[in-house]
Amino acid sequence: MTNTVVIGSQWGDEGKAKITDILAGDSDFIIRYQGGCNAGHTVVANDITYKFHLVPSGILYDKKICMIGAGTVIYPDAFKAEIDELKSQGVNLSGLKIHPLASITMPYHIEIDGYQENTAKKGKIGTTKKGIGPTYTDKSARIGLKIQDLYNLETLSEKLDIILPIKNKMLAKVYGLEEYSKECVIELCKKYAEIFAPYVCFDWQKLLEEHKNNKILFEGAQGVMLDIDWGTYPFVTSSNPIGGGAAVGSGFGPKMIDEVIGVAKAYVTRVGEGPFVTELKDELGSKIQQIGHEFGVTTGRARRCGWFDAVTMKYAVQVGGVTKVALTKLDVFDSFDEIKVCTAYKNIKTGEITEYYPTDVFTHKDYEPVYETMQGWKQDITGIKDYNNLPENTKKYIARLEELIGAPVSIVSVGPDRLQTIFR
Numbered sequence: 463m464t465n466t467v468v469i470g471s472q473w474g475d476e477g478k479a480k481i482t483d484i485l486a487g488d489s490d491f492i493i494r495y496q497g498g499c500n501a502g503h504t505v506v507a508n509d510i511t512y513k514f515h516l517v518p519s520g521i522l523y524d525k526k527i528c529m530i531g532a533g534t535v536i537y538p539d540a541f542k543a544e545i546d547e548l549k550s551q552g553v554n555l556s557g558l559k560i561h562p563l564a565s566i567t568m569p570y571h572i573e574i575d576g577y578q579e580n581t582a583k584k585g586k587i588g589t590t591k592k593g594i595g596p597t598y599t600d601k602s603a604r605i606g607l608k609i610q611d612l613y614n615l616e617t618l619s620e621k622l623d624i625i626l627p628i629k630n631k632m633l634a635k636v637y638g639l640e641e642y643s644k645e646c647v648i649e650l651c652k653k654y655a656e657i658f659a660p661y662v663c664f665d666w667q668k669l670l671e672e673h674k675n676n677k678i679l680f681e682g683a684q685g686v687m688l689d690i691d692w693g694t695y696p697f698v699t700s701s702n703p704i705g706g707g708a709a710v711g712s713g714f715g716p717k718m719i720d721e722v723i724g725v726a727k728a729y730v731t732r733v734g735e736g737p738f739v740t741e742l743k744d745e746l747g748s749k750i751q752q753i754g755h756e757f758g759v760t761t762g763r764a765r766r767c768g769w770f771d772a773v774t775m776k777y778a779v780q781v782g783g784v785t786k787v788a789l790t791k792l793d794v795f796d797s798f799d800e801i802k803v804c805t806a807y808k809n810i811k812t813g814e815i816t817e818y819y820p821t822d823v824f825t826h827k828d829y830e831p832v833y834e835t836m837q838g839w840k841q842d843i844t845g846i847k848d849y850n851n852l853p854e855n856t857k858k859y860i861a862r863l864e865e866l867i868g869a870p871v872s873i874v875s876v877g878p879d880r881l882q883t884i885f886r
């Protein structure tokens with residue numbers, strides 16, 4: 463039995479949800495371990511498109527436990543909107559559980575995120591404005607609220623006496639935003655308690671114990687290059703999408719993890735600000751964007767597109783702990799004559815060539831990609847089910863990527879549908 467973590471190995475939106483959904487079919491317990499409703503996860507199954515933000519992408523199967531883990535942050539209104547939408551699509555949510563130690567995104571976190579993004583003259587991150595950074599900030603500063611706080615009004619009241627004076631001072635003095643009265647926050651919390659009540663799993667210790675010999679699937683959000691410690695800091699999210707984040711945010715220890723599947727697109731996309739060495743700002747970039755429908759699930763923003771960057775991917779394999787790769791969106795190249803792969807970075811000031819990712823992202827403007835050109839396959843691959851039937855040039859492309867990044871590609875995705883997936 464293999465317990466697997468699914469992570470993004472680029473800057474998010476690699477197709478993690480599609481891979482999680484497929485692997486979930488064969489798992490017992492699916493746990494989302496970090497991030498919040500900044501994530502936008504798409505699964506296409508039986509001709510229906512499902513969009514998830516917080517709910518694990520394994521929820522489409524009956525009789526599985528799908529837990530939103532302790533390492534996540536949850537905005538109650540977003541959660542409510544998501545489950546309402548899923549219910550309207552007929553999704554059975556009986557297996558959905560929320561860990562009582564998950565953090566709550568409060569409306570003031572969203573206001574602060576929006577304020578910071580809208581007023582930044584320099585250093586704009588291009589966040590999703592979902593309050594993610596401010597929620598994790600409060601968690602680390604030990605002035606956050608957890609789901610379990612909603613069910614004990616006495617301790618909630620004591621906590622708010624500590625939290626609100628600090629928050630209100632910041633809201634008013636630093637951001638010029640409205641303060642929150644204690645009565646107002648308690649009313650909000652009562653509403654939140656009702657929203658979460660059917661799902662909060664107070665007996666999670668028993669549940670995890672019972673499942674320790676079952677098959678666990680850990681679902682990451684975002685991607686390694688957005689990791690707060692290992693990504694393109696400060697142009698990152700505020701949690702740990704790397705494979706190791708699964709142990710931190712789930713309550714299952716690191717020894718429970720057997721494989722880490724790093725999901726990667728056959729090219730690279732990025733939403734928001736920050737360096738992107740292989741970005742294509744020309745019509746080729748627009749071509750990838752159009753064919754790949756590269757527009758965000760959560761914010762609708764156009765995703766920046768570029769060639770596959772083996773330098774960052776090799777780094778992501780290393781720090782993300784990736785043991786196998788799921789390569790998605792290969793079909794987007796079906797009409798391309800040539801495909802480029804970035805094999806190294808060249809420093810335009812010194813001429814130095816490196817295959818190792820430079821961690822000071824403010825130096826990335828000094829690097830240009832060193833490309834290798836590969837021949838396209840000029841064939842529709844979206845219906846291919848067997849790896850051996852892929853065109854020779856597709857197989858050559860995959861083999862070259864494997865060589866460059868030092869990890870095997872074990873899953874190949876040739877379309878958004880569950881069925882458009884090839885296992886090796």
Ligand code: GDP
Pocket residue numbers: 470474475476477478479480501502503504505506754759790791792793794875876877878879
């Ligand atoms: P996630 O955040 O990593 O789960 O990815 P998103 O759902 O944000 O974005 C991936 C998009 O690509 C979704 O619209 C998927 O339906 C789609 N997709 C996934 N795999 C493939 C693939 O192999 N080919 C194509 N054409 N689309 C894919």
Ligand code: IMO
Pocket residue numbers: 470473474475476500501502503587588589590591592593594595682683684685688697698699700733734735
């Ligand atoms: P999934 O799980 C792509 C990006 C934002 C911004 C940075 C910080 O669908 O892959 P945040 O709101 O987290 O403080 O924003 O991170 N970002 C994502 N980009 N996919 C995501 O999630 C993302 N979640 C956050 O665009 O650059």
Ligand code: MG
Pocket residue numbers: 474475476501502503504759
């Ligand atoms: Mg996404």
